[in-house]
Amino acid sequence: MSLNDLFTEIILDHYQHPHNHGVIAKPTMSSRGFNESCGDDIQVSVVVRDGVIAEAKFSGAGCSISQSSASIMTDLVIGKSVDDAKSLAAKFYEMVKGNDDNYGEELGDAIAFQGVSKFPVRVKCATLGWHTLEEAFKSGEKK
Ligand code: ZN
Numbered sequence: 098m099s100l101n102d103l104f105t106e107i108i109l110d111h112y113q114h115p116h117n118h119g120v121i122a123k124p125t126m127s128s129r130g131f132n133e134s135c136g137d138d139i140q141v142s143v144v145v146r147d148g149v150i151a152e153a154k155f156s157g158a159g160c161s162i163s164q165s166s167a168s169i170m171t172d173l174v175i176g177k178s179v180d181d182a183k184s185l186a187a188k189f190y191e192m193v194k195g196n197d198d199n200y201g202e203e204l205g206d207a208i209a210f211q212g213v214s215k216f217p218v219r220v221k222c223a224t225l226g227w228h229t230l231e232e233a234f235k236s237g238e239k240k
Contacts, residue, residue: 130229167226
């Protein structure tokens with residue numbers, strides 16, 4: 098199996114069996130994001146306690162890239178501090194834009210999206226869940 102096949106398998110697996118799928122009944126922060134160029138629509142809700150993400154869920158509809166990326170994102174950020182989640186998001190953006198080949202293992206399964214850098218229209222799909230998470234943080238900070 099080539100690396101590309103492995104990455105495709107990770108993406109399809111998260112698409113078909115998304116992790117942390119659903120809506121948290123009483124989130125401390127939530128946001129909804131759209132990617133009009135593809136039709137992706139994602140809602141992210143989180144429970145943050147003492148600066149740490151205790152719960153994270155996503156729901157919505159869209160292409161396999163947007164949905165699986167959101168699934169992997171929730172896996173990665175649960176248990177992390179908000180600041181760590183933001184720095185992970187920044188690393189992910191650099192990777193999918195092809196700006197950084199030096200991403201560490203902290204991106205976990207999200208490295209499956211490194212090939213997206215070759216398809217600029219898909220970058221918005223891959224980053225939608227992360228952007229929506231950051232929007233949720235911003236809405237929470239305003240309160
Ligand atoms: Zn998409």
